[in-house]
Amino acid sequence: MTANGMQAKGMKVWHFSEMAYHPAWEHLGDSYRVTIPSRLFDPKIGADLYHRYLDEWALCDELGINIMTNEHHATATCADSVCTIPMAILARETKKVRLLALGMPIGNRNDPIRVAEEYSMIDVISRGRLDMGFVKGVPFEISPANTNPADLTERFWEAHDLILKAMTSHDGPFNWEGTHFQYRSVNVWPRPYQQPHPPVWTPVGSAGSASEAAARGITIGVLNTGWARTPAIFEAYRSKARDVGREPRLDKLAYMALIGVGRTREEGWRRADQILDYSRTSGNVAPQFASPPGYVPAAGAAQMLKGGGAMAARATRVQTKDGHPINPRTMTVEQAIDAGLSFAGTPDDVWDQLKAFYDHVGGFGHLLMMGQGGHISHEDTVDNLTMFSKEVLPRLAELG
Amino acid sequence: MERIDIGGIAVETEIVGTGPPLLFLHGGDYVAQNRACLDRLARRFRVVAPRHPGFGATPRPAWFRTVHDIAYLYLDLLDRLDLNDATLVGHSFGGWVALEMAVRSQARLGRLVLIDSLGIKTGGREERDIADIYALPAEEVLRRSFVDPAGAVPDYAVLGDAELLAIARDREATALYGWKPYMHDPALVHWLHRITCPALVLWGDQDGIAAPAYGERLAAALPGASFERVAGAAHYPQIEQPDAVAAAIEAFAQEKRP
Numbered sequence A: 001m002t003a004n005g006m007q008a009k010g011m012k013v014w015h016f017s018e019m020a021y022h023p024a025w026e027h028l029g030d031s032y033r034v035t036i037p038s039r040l041f042d043p044k045i046g047a048d049l050y051h052r053y054l055d056e057w058a059l060c061d062e063l064g065i066n067i068m069t070n071e072h073h074a075t076a077t078c079a080d081s082v083c084t085i086p087m088a089i090l091a092r093e094t095k096k097v098r099l100l101a102l103g104m105p106i107g108n109r110n111d112p113i114r115v116a117e118e119y120s121m122i123d124v125i126s127r128g129r130l131d132m133g134f135v136k137g138v139p140f141e142i143s144p145a146n147t148n149p150a151d152l153t154e155r156f157w158e159a160h161d162l163i164l165k166a167m168t169s170h171d172g173p174f175n176w177e178g179t180h181f182q183y184r185s186v187n188v189w190p191r192p193y194q195q196p197h198p199p200v201w202t203p204v205g206s207a208g209s210a211s212e213a214a215a216r217g218i219t220i221g222v223l224n225t226g227w228a229r230t231p232a233i234f235e236a237y238r239s240k241a242r243d244v245g246r247e248p249r250l251d252k253l254a255y256m257a258l259i260g261v262g263r264t265r266e267e268g269w270r271r272a273d274q275i276l277d278y279s280r281t282s283g284n285v286a287p288q289f290a291s292p293p294g295y296v297p298a299a300g301a302a303q304m305l306k307g308g309g310a311m312a313a314r315a316t317r318v319q320t321k322d323g324h325p326i327n328p329r330t331m332t333v334e335q336a337i338d339a340g341l342s343f344a345g346t347p348d349d350v351w352d353q354l355k356a357f358y359d360h361v362g363g364f365g366h367l368l369m370m371g372q373g374g375h376i377s378h379e380d381t382v383d384n385l386t387m388f389s390k391e392v393l394p395r396l397a398e399l400g
Numbered sequence B: 001m002e003r004i005d006i007g008g009i010a011v012e013t014e015i016v017g018t019g020p021p022l023l024f025l026h027g028g029d030y031v032a033q034n035r036a037c038l039d040r041l042a043r044r045f046r047v048v049a050p051r052h053p054g055f056g057a058t059p060r061p062a063w064f065r066t067v068h069d070i071a072y073l074y075l076d077l078l079d080r081l082d083l084n085d086a087t088l089v090g091h092s093f094g095g096w097v098a099l100e101m102a103v104r105s106q107a108r109l110g111r112l113v114l115i116d117s118l119g120i121k122t123g124g125r126e127e128r129d130i131a132d133i134y135a136l137p138a139e140e141v142l143r144r145s146f147v148d149p150a151g152a153v154p155d156y157a158v159l160g161d162a163e164l165l166a167i168a169r170d171r172e173a174t175a176l177y178g179w180k181p182y183m184h185d186p187a188l189v190h191w192l193h194r195i196t197c198p199a200l201v202l203w204g205d206q207d208g209i210a211a212p213a214y215g216e217r218l219a220a221a222l223p224g225a226s227f228e229r230v231a232g233a234a235h236y237p238q239i240e241q242p243d244a245v246a247a248a249i250e251a252f253a254q255e256k257r258p
Helices: A022-027 A043-063 A084-093 A112-125 A139-145 A149-168 A207-216 A226-243 A265-275 A277-282 A298-306 A310-314 A333-338 A347-361 A378-398 B032-041 B067-080 B093-104 B138-145 B161-178 B188-194 B212-221 B242-254
Strands: A012-016 A066-069 A099-104 A130-134 A174-177 A182-186 A200-204 A219-222 A253-261 A342-345 A366-370 B002-006 B009-016 B021-025 B046-050 B086-091 B109-115 B199-204 B225-230
Touching: A012 A043, A012 A378, A022 A277, A043 A066, A043 A084, A043 A378, A066 A084, A084 A099, A084 A112, A099 A112, A099 A200, A112 A130, A112 A149, A130 A149, A139 A149, A149 A174, A149 A182, A149 B161, A200 A207, A207 A219, A207 A226, A219 A226, A219 A366, A226 A253, A226 A347, A253 A265, A253 A347, A253 A378, A265 A277, A265 A333, A265 A342, A265 A347, A265 A378, A298 A310, A298 B161, A333 A342, A342 A347, A347 A378, B002 B067, B009 B032, B009 B067, B021 B032, B021 B067, B021 B093, B032 B046, B032 B242, B046 B067, B067 B093, B067 B161, B086 B093, B086 B242, B093 B109, B093 B161, B093 B188, B109 B242, B188 B212, B199 B212, B199 B242, B212 B225, B225 B242
Parallel strands: A012 A066, A012 A366, A066 A099, A099 A130, A130 A200, A200 A219, A219 A253, A253 A342, A253 A366, B021 B046, B021 B086, B086 B109, B109 B199, B199 B225
Antiparallel strands: A174 A182, B002 B009, B009 B046
């Protein structure tokens, strides 16, 4: 029991990798996204990397670490452009751990019924091990999908409602003539393994979005918000959950951290430093794609206009504990630890940093562990995950 | 600024000047910068300049989502104000709205003026008729929009909150109506033959958003249209050359009908 009264049965850990195609990075300048040519992707190297990342996820089944995928488009930072493809492979390659796709950009996909079918099939093949994420997507996903940024939010929620209805209706077709999606015969086969449907997750980055998710009982994943911005987001979730009469359980809250464990502090930091290339590269995007009109509500967009644009706004997103902005492109491990973005060092170091963060934000039930990123080798990734599983994971049972 | 209620939408509308009626439909951005041209037109016309739903301070109901909706709204506005033999002027995105109105009804229209108008596609599927302002660097969009960007673009750091919010809403609404298909209605070009009133197509001779050749194709598809270039202007001639544009509209309005 934590101070805020939330119950948990021990923290769950999920290994997350963006399946980066880092060999292209050295050829890229200020932007790693949207317009970079695919001739920079060598399919032979790409095949090796896909198999390597899948092997690392498959290992998690033995280590007791759950699996998380995501997707991005037209980028060398994340070559996982369809989050359900690795999940489909892992649904059969693994037997025990849970599979979280965080997730499907349903406001950017034209066919929500296809999403319901993909998720249902994975849930059945994995015998009920799917956690399904629905994401709005970062602003630079708008251009590859060519979806309208000005009504993304309402399209997202209509797709969400339709997918859940499609997965939970088992008596033949129903009619859906909505604003964004029209079907006269929705009839999804197979029905999901878990009843009424797999758990629903969404990533959020603001108190407003957290509150929206809390009202619907959706589990939130909070990424890159750190020591400074996370407490208000979790508090908004707990507060809204109570308002609508839901118990604000710890297992509704997830936090992502970049984790490097080693036998020595130096080894853990070296691993974290390589994984941190995720944070150093993922925001590298040409400014015109960073805030398409309507993506941010008009009041926020007006303030951005005054403050020098979206890139200026993005530059203050990562902060030290005492509120000073850190440049994500040049961030050191020490700064990332201070900012609460990374837990790194010996197993004791990692535990101490994690526990301090946990107490600071009022607790959470899921740790989304970026255990692979950037140029970290396969051998180091395997050792990182294995050490975490043996030396840190057992201690997490006491959280909650 | 007046609020005119049309079908439950309180449309922010500026009405200035006296004379024959002129309905001015603004483009997607730099709405406040139309001021000089509208003031000049107000010497000869009764200028009616509404802010489209979703733009500025005009609300947009959830169901109201397409340029067709805006076109019907302003056909209602012409009825409401009982404007007859009106000169309809549309710039850029507002030109698209004007075209959609005119293919539906010219009952209250005397003349049509299109300034660097969007709304049609004439090229093939791998050709881009209209520059993608959402994918080009901001500086390049400015270079394509204005001959002298420094003389036209406001200093956002000193604008008041209400003005900034209005601009943010302008940009959001432009995206909402114009994102896909991009700034045009695929069928519209096939209905332009219905526009039989005299039309003047004015085009900034350095427009890098929609090139003058696009404007010439638009003019060629309108049965009664003539095409004129405006020197010293790009996509916003009424902002960069307000007197020349106003003078061209005044002269056109005085021409005898064929």
